[in-house]
Amino acid sequence: MFRLMLVLLLAVSMPPVFAQAVKAPAPAYEPTVGQEGKDVVWVPTPQVVVDKMLDLAKVTKDDFVMDLGSGDGRTVITAAKRGARAMGVEYNPNMVELSKRNAEKEGVTDRAQFVKADLFETDFSKATVITMFLLPDINLKLRPKILAMKPGTRVVSNTFTMGDWKPDETAELGAGGNGNCNESWCTALFWVVPAKVAGSYKTPQGDLVLKQSFQMLTGTLRTKEKTVPLEGKVRGEEITFKAGGKEYRGRLNGRQLELK
Ligand SMILES: C[S@@+](CC[C@H](N)C(=O)[O-])C[C@H]1O[C@@H](n2cnc3c(N)ncnc32)[C@H](O)[C@@H]1O
Secondary structure, eight states, X not given: OHHHHHHHHHHXXXXXXXXXXXXXXXXXXXXXXXXXXXXXXXXXXXXXHHHHHHHHTTOOTTOEEEEXXXXXXXXXXXXXXXXXXEEEEESOXXXXXXXXXXXXXXXXXXXXXXXXXXXXXXXXXXXXXXXXOOOHHHHHHHHHHHHTSOTTOEEEEESOOOTTSOOSEEEEOSTTTTXXXXXXXXXXXXXXXXXXXXXXXXXXXXXXXXXXXXXXXXXXXXXXXXXXXXXXXXXXXXXXXXXXXXXXXXXXXXXXXXXX
């Protein structure tokens, strides 16, 4: 009885500061722009640029979008809001947890997933759209894996290039462009993984020799009358080129090139 009274007395007389310290929730994690990351620091893509990146890639509900180095999750969450399935790969576990909380706030946890992983050790071959805001040398390291993806896979990068693989489209949203973006890092670069089409083909239009550098095509078209040089592009599996003043369109079907 005496012991019980002592416990009650202690509880009542406990200083309020101590009582508060026990109850106070852990402060929410707040990232700092420029904080260290494994291979790249964290700087968020401005939301207008995220929107433009997903516009360029024409993201729909049928897509599986992967953001390599997903930061606070904004690109993944925006893609999920467009109905796509989306996954962020992020090395910093605090950022992963923050992204999950952000996805919850935005009501997209059913479509937005985040994994704590190294992007260099992650299989992203199932993605139909890749987004990234990394660095030029990291883009270059990833390039062979990206070029080996299914033709037609769309790739968007904030600001940083892919070496001599020139973008199919560029959108400048900063002061030099349409001015919607008032921060730094305001350029969206867009590529489509090209099918490998280099080779020789016999077509009803003539014998075609295609040389390929990424999406750019050169070569020759030989008809009964003459051989003419050609220049063109391959976008996914769609081929377009000009030869002898005429425009041709085609698609590679297995080893067969169907030209129109
Ligand atoms: C410049 S931020 C871009 C964040 C986000 N994609 C965006 O556009 O707002 C790069 C992110 O990559 C993460 N990162 C750096 N190296 C990584 C690696 N090897 N694997 C996964 N994430 C990495 C960093 O922690 C950082 O959050």
